[in-house]
Amino acid sequence: MDDTNNRIMRLEEELAHTVLANEELSSELIHSNKRIEQLERKIAMLESRFSSLEDNIDAPLPNEKPPHW
Numbered sequence: 001m002d003d004t005n006n007r008i009m010r011l012e013e014e015l016a017h018t019v020l021a022n023e024e025l026s027s028e029l030i031h032s033n034k035r036i037e038q039l040e041r042k043i044a045m046l047e048s049r050f051s052s053l054e055d056n057i058d059a060p061l062p063n064e065k066p067p068h069w
């Protein structure tokens with residue numbers, strides 16, 4: 001009977017560690033997903049800005065005299 005109790009106690013300890021590890025991994029996954037979403041929004045914003053800069057590169061330059069004239 002003592003062997004069965006020890007085995008049950010060991011299994012309960014392992015289960016407790018597994019539950020804790022699962023909760024920690026879940027928390028990290030949530031944090032990682034939030035960070036990925038932030039980075040995706042930033043990339044989309046930068047792509048938009050880059051695209052608008054590319055559009056302005058082809059625009060003709062204003063015909064201005066240099067400052068020393």
